[in-house]
Amino acid sequence: MNTQPIYYQDASSLAELIRNREISPVEVLKTLHERINSLTPSINAMVTLSDHAVREAELAEKMVLSGEKLGPFHGVPFTVKDSIDTLNVLTQRGSPIFKGRIPDRDATSVARMKNAGGILLGKTNLPEFSYWIESDNLLSGRTNNPWDLSLTPGGSSGGESAAIAAGLSPIGLGTDLAISVRGPAAQTGIVSLKATHGSIPMTGIWPRVPRRFWHVGPMARSIRDLSLAFSVLSGPDGKDGFASFEAPSNHLQRNIPDRPLRIGWMVGPGFGPVDPEVANTVKSAAVALKELGHIVEQVEIPALEKDFVLEVFNRIHVMEMKEAFRQTTEGRSEDEIYKMAKTMLSLPETSMKDYIHAEQAAERIRDGFAEYFFQYDVLLTHVLPIPAYPHGEEHFVIDGKNVDATYLQGATVPLNVTGLPGVSMRFGTSREGLPINVQIIGSWHAEPMILHVASLLESAGSFSDLHPPI
Template structure:
């Protein structure tokens, strides 16, 4: 690959930059030492690194975009994460980005960097098929707010990524664009519903992207594939332009990337009202942790199988390891049990399906034969009884109140993300810690924080004996994403995951 000016390939180039820290409020990143080589290629550099290399003309945006296009060609046939590739448009945008650098223009924090987009989010003039034959060939006329914000920050949309039909499953498979495989083990799922997004980022097809989460859907796939993802406080990031438009009380659009630092950058771009989403009303600078006494150790409670069991013993060990590491950093850390938790997954599913079932039934009327099994299952459901809906609403309100009390005593809750590592494709039952559980158990430790709207960060941390990633989850007070991101950056990959990438 060359820039068109006789520049050598990324495998021949060596680039060093001065050491330093990334400040996400600054438009000109300060970079750590970087060496690009065959063993540390462009496609595994994080977005902040790429933005600085482009800004300083050490690499061109065209080189970066082309490197990712080449990576898609080499890897996507095996994992099927990318469903629409915008190669020609992305290269044209890269050339424009390089001209802006040469002209000394004002550059955004993602200037010239390609990004990926879950195919539930609208992209103007680009296929947005939502994992369903019912939307085959659908092309929106406007961008989702999240997509528009990444573009306004200088990012270049490169690909749309796979998802289950209607984003309504914990695995990424559908009848229109097929099944996505986990890049760490092709016989395993990357999860769902943002499984195409997580697989693409983990495999180096994209440095940073946008997913969405209704019960697990950015955090679970991130943990299954060894990347990071943030489900921010409900309303922090506008949902505008995401399908389905209903059930937005629990659905969150969020940043996904290989590092917590890049997730922090993505979140800083995505957050803030857009004047359309009625839940996105929090000011960009709202920070629940801002009044915390400077220098006071954080009070952190941690729990694994005592609240979300059964949990794989290796994941329990990873959470305990992270708790010990936080204590070593000087924080006040102790085990907790969450006796008030109840059955949040059951309540959340009742509320979600009470809204989505009638909508999908109306959408699919006369076309039921075109539905994947997950869509057919939704259409086949009876509408929940009103009494059950009210009971679920009450349970959700009670859980919010209980967590309000919990976070009066603690600043952060540390938990597993998934109770198990990446599961085999299509598994309906799973054995976890010697106990047989239904496939829905994968959402046990994530769904409470959609029901309550609390912010939760999935952090890549450890590696299992089966050579699969293990993630940990940090949960904070409403509007205190900053604390989670700061702790996540201290913990990421410290439990044994290291700097490994899938062997593809």
């Protein structure tokens, strides 16, 4: 029997309770509003509440009582990162430059959640322009990690991760350029999915450059919620040219072979240094899968050693994103621009020669993963090389090595450069009681496979009942 309080129920449970008339959408929304009012002063995850949510909850209740056909998320509140457009609800992108901006339409991902019956609860915090691994900006301030307020919940979807972990929202949408749905999930102990590039349209989301690296994806409390959200969110919309793959209607039940899975695990080389505590969590997840009867072995991917993906990514994305930042900030005053935009604008230009070499390296890395997935079904890695860390930290000593903050993306950015799908989920706890997540990676369009493996680990790990001490 599920004894979790309403604010810690996953979205699937809430939808079932609403469908069975055991709880009202109005009651769910009221509970979350009370939770938000209580915790916002300390966490600062929510930046805007929708003025339309109460009316939509009342309408959702009437639909239940009248016996109408209900969507899979009917009556369930959801939140959205504030870089994703929401009809008639502020979308300010973490910057005074966009203060007061109200879109006249929903992003495709938001519209699909609404069409599935979801109720937009509000918008969550992010870094300026959705760019950095700390969710802090001049407009709405800094978000704190509910596990320890002195720590960051990450970025750029840190407001979303903090909101879900703290029980302010059961499910939401984040975006991911290099780490941004998976890293924040790891820092707060929730789950998230970065699907195959193009599986979920980016229509109505800013920034879009470099387009082939950006993703939008669900963040939640359970793997079944990720699976349900992916089935709702995926598919072409006729507007995003990268979103061209039309999956079969029952694709989440497909492509799971009736045999032991071939699973490789690694924490390097090729990802940068990793804290031993995190490395041991990955190994523990590998052992759990082996005990379930799968073929599990430690592996290496030579392509990741030949071309360090983080350097490849930096050479490509700086050249493209810097110009977007320059255009956005042109003519604006200094006090409207925060440190990350200033940092981006100060970076040296990538030469055309280096840019071409980086693009060719990206192709080699993609080929290296193709070779790996020709032999294996799944790759298991860490998400972050360390657990959650203090606000403002930009230099770290990890396994005896000094690195800057960009190295925290070492195991996540390969999936953006290649477009591969990955799930971030908790499978450990640090000595300080902080969550440690692992990353389950699959071949292109292998979301059914990685979600299946994630569900196996979810059952083996039993971390779903652990919540922040707030």
